[in-house]
Amino acid sequence: MAEKELKKGNEALAEGAIRAGCRFFAGYPITPQNEVPEYMSWRQEEVGGAFVQAESEIAAINMIYGAAATGVRAMTSSSSPGVSLKQEGISYMAGADLPCLIVNMMRGGPGLGNIAGAQGDYMQATRGGGNGDYRLIVLAPNSVEELGNFPKLAFELSEKYRVPAMILADGILGQMMEGMSYNFEPVDPKTLPAKPWALGINDGTRAKNMISSYGLAEGELEKMILKRAERYALIERDEVRFEERFTEDAEVVIVAYGISARASMAAVNALRKEGIKVGLLRPITLWPFPTKKIAQLADKCKAMLCAEMSLGQMITDVKLAVNGKIPVHLYAKPGAFFPIAEDIETAVKSILTGKKDFLFNLSDLAEKADNTCHKPENKICKEGTLL
Amino acid sequence: MNPVTKRPESLVDIPTHYCPGCGHSVVHRLIAETMDELDIRKRTICIAPVGCAVFADKYFNCDAIQGAHGRGPAIATGLKRSRPDTIVFSYQGDGDLASIGMAEIVHAAARGENITVIFINNTIYGMTGGQMAPTTLVGQVATTAPKGRNEKLQGNPINVSEMLSQLKSAKYIERVSVDTPQNVMKAKKAIKKAFQNQIDGVGFSFIEVLSICPTNWGVEPLKALEFLRTKMMTQYPLGVFKDEGKKEEGK
Ligand SMILES: Cc1ncc(C[n+]2csc(CCOP(=O)(O)OP(=O)(O)O)c2C)c(N)n1
Ligand code: SF4
Numbered sequence: 001m002a003e004k005e006l007k008k009g010n011e012a013l014a015e016g017a018i019r020a021g022c023r024f025f026a027g028y029p030i031t032p033q034n035e036v037p038e039y040m041s042w043r044q045e046e047v048g049g050a051f052v053q054a055e056s057e058i059a060a061i062n063m064i065y066g067a068a069a070t071g072v073r074a075m076t077s078s079s080s081p082g083v084s085l086k087q088e089g090i091s092y093m094a095g096a097d098l099p100c101l102i103v104n105m106m107r108g109g110p111g112l113g114n115i116a117g118a119q120g121d122y123m124q125a126t127r128g129g130g131n132g133d134y135r136l137i138v139l140a141p142n143s144v145e146e147l148g149n150f151p152k153l154a155f156e157l158s159e160k161y162r163v164p165a166m167i168l169a170d171g172i173l174g175q176m177m178e179g180m181s182y183n184f185e186p187v188d189p190k191t192l193p194a195k196p197w198a199l200g201i202n203d204g205t206r207a208k209n210m211i212s213s214y215g216l217a218e219g220e221l222e223k224m225i226l227k228r229a230e231r232y233a234l235i236e237r238d239e240v241r242f243e244e245r246f247t248e249d250a251e252v253v254i255v256a257y258g259i260s261a262r263a264s265m266a267a268v269n270a271l272r273k274e275g276i277k278v279g280l281l282r283p284i285t286l287w288p289f290p291t292k293k294i295a296q297l298a299d300k301c302k303a304m305l306c307a308e309m310s311l312g313q314m315i316t317d318v319k320l321a322v323n324g325k326i327p328v329h330l331y332a333k334p335g336a337f338f339p340i341a342e343d344i345e346t347a348v349k350s351i352l353t354g355k356k357d358f359l360f361n362l363s364d365l366a367e368k369a370d371n372t373c374h375k376p377e378n379k380i381c382k383e384g385t386l387l
Numbered sequence: 388m389n390p391v392t393k394r395p396e397s398l399v400d401i402p403t404h405y406c407p408g409c410g411h412s413v414v415h416r417l418i419a420e421t422m423d424e425l426d427i428r429k430r431t432i433c434i435a436p437v438g439c440a441v442f443a444d445k446y447f448n449c450d451a452i453q454g455a456h457g458r459g460p461a462i463a464t465g466l467k468r469s470r471p472d473t474i475v476f477s478y479q480g481d482g483d484l485a486s487i488g489m490a491e492i493v494h495a496a497a498r499g500e501n502i503t504v505i506f507i508n509n510t511i512y513g514m515t516g517g518q519m520a521p522t523t524l525v526g527q528v529a530t531t532a533p534k535g536r537n538e539k540l541q542g543n544p545i546n547v548s549e550m551l552s553q554l555k556s557a558k559y560i561e562r563v564s565v566d567t568p569q570n571v572m573k574a575k576k577a578i579k580k581a582f583q584n585q586i587d588g589v590g591f592s593f594i595e596v597l598s599i600c601p602t603n604w605g606v607e608p609l610k611a612l613e614f615l616r617t618k619m620m621t622q623y624p625l626g627v628f629k630d631e632g633k634k635e636e637g638k
């Protein structure tokens with residue numbers, strides 16, 4: 001195994017993409033991912049690739065659309081508000097079956113939110129995000145090492161299925177420094193298999209190539225979508241990735257991805273020392289989601305706990321997988337707050353003892369809201385306390 | 388016998404969906420002839436816009452990509468920077484380029500991308516049924532300006548060629564028209580030069596073509612041509628706004 005070096009998450013990711021053969025990058029500045037375009041600005045030049053600081057995220061994703069159409073491994077990165085702007089281009093790329101890599105170093109939202117790490121874009125990433133009926137392959141790293149190694153996996157999956165891939169990480173991962181190593185040799189783009197659909201020079205041995213997402217004739221679009229759905233089905237069958245820890249005898253299984261899984265793992269270790277049977281299931285692919293695995297675990301354990309830096313988004317997929325067999329609880333840290341391992345421990349204990357400490361429930365908020373200032377007729381609301 | 392005109396090889400032999408008299412058809416032909424004459428068909432990539440020319444990807448006999456509304460110049464940037472050995476042209480309408488895509492065209496020009504842009508100005512949103520465009524003339528009726536464009540409410544038209552010619556990295560900018568045989572010939576010459584520039588690595592070349600949309604203007608093609616000559620050309624004078632490309636031999 002290669003020796004570990006200390007790297008910042010964003011730089012490990014950028015270098016990992018270069019090593020994976022990425023030769024086109026376009027992006028627009030936004031914290032907490034600025035190191036990615038900064039690194040790419042000189043590194044692409046070194047390896048003979050292209051770097052463009054785009055005028056907006058909309059332009060950046062459309063540059064990726066053009067670059068990817070020539071068959072080059074193309075990538076853009078941004079953070080939540082910027083990824084919202086990219087949705088138009090992502091939808092076009094999904095509709096045109098173009099492989100590419102989009103990175104979202106999630107930050108607090110909605111709106112301008114803040115610049116700390118968050119996990120509020122899960123729904124946007126896993127449901128498509130832009131207009132129309134499509135999916136992205138979504139990889140969720142939980143370490144600097146995975147940030148560095150996932151671009152290659154993302155490009156490979158994206159090209160294999162001609163489905164755009166996204167790395168969904170967060171500001172904490174992007175900004176933190178850790179020992180890491182690359183588990184693959186640098187890819188020489190020239191050695192990659194040719195893409196017969198790519199635009200470029202036509203020496204007359206093929207028909208003209210066309211890249212588009214439209215199908216205006218009657219039934220044409222349906223055919224296109226169903227053809228794509230076949231590939232979605234293969235992805236769901238063959239490409240699910242997850243990490244499983246101490247689930248064998250677990251009474252409570254925590255489900256968490258990305259940085260939340262790190263805090264959850266710390267909680268699992270601490271609880272195990274106390275003899276509490278708890279395990280962790282960490283989805284690595286958020287789409288395809290480890291639905292089957294979670295369904296199997298639901299047959300063995302008593303309850304599940306989702307730990308998310310959001311109001312609870314992934315929990316929707318967990319509940320669908322569990323299908324009502326066992327209770328699924330939520331430990332929520334929205335607003336770009338790092339999940340705290342001790343709180344997750346308390347949450348697990350609460351589940352086992354039937355208390356509610358640190359368990360998050362939207363209906364509890366309604367009760368609370370009734371007693372405070374959100375009801376207009378509630379006179380106890382002092383001026384200035386309404387947000 | 389040699390036919391005086393034949394279908395350019397760079398146009399696929401299928402009927403187009405353009406209305407009779409529409410300027411798009413004429414400009415398609417001029418671009419195709421140019422591709423034939425410069426022998427670049429096999430390495431040209433066409434970017435089709437959102438607008439009446441959406442099927443340009445089907446009509447031109449070269450590799451092609453259809454892009455989101457107004458984003459042609461960004462897509463062109465990605466294509467050209469990844470494949471500098473190809474000839475990339477973005478074909479756009481005035482709603483596409485001067486409204487939703489204003490940022491993309493300005494910045495592609497500012498970066499001096501070595502691409503060719505053909506801009507069809509028909510003062511209206513053709514495909515969606517005749518709504519007001521940024522290029523609609525003051526007083527001109529549109530479905531979203533039923534009393535005519537009102538300067539006080541909707542401001543004045545944008546003269547894109549004049550605007551872009553302020554940018555140092557834009558190398559060649561000309562406004563032409565396809566209303567008479569003479570003007571069509573001038574337009575052809577300009578389009579050809581805009582492609583030749585790209586071959587020569589001159590940089591950003593932009594041709595604005597004044598064009599008619601009889602269907603959405605609600606007039607006969609002949610009346611439409613009259614409107615173009617009397618009204619459009621006043622707001623949008625023809626001419627070369629910038630030419631910093633290679634000078635032609637013997638001049
Ligand atoms: C994002 C988005 N907004 C709006 C539309 C609808 N739309 C289709 S064509 C068009 C207008 C095109 O007008 P123009 O660019 O002037 O081209 P023309 O049809 O006149 O040649 C619009 C607004 C769209 N397809 N996408
Ligand atoms: S609607 Fe106007 S622009 Fe569109 S094809 Fe018809 S005449 Fe041409």
Ligand SMILES: [Mg+2]
Binds near residue numbers: 510511512513520
């Ligand atoms: Mg128009």
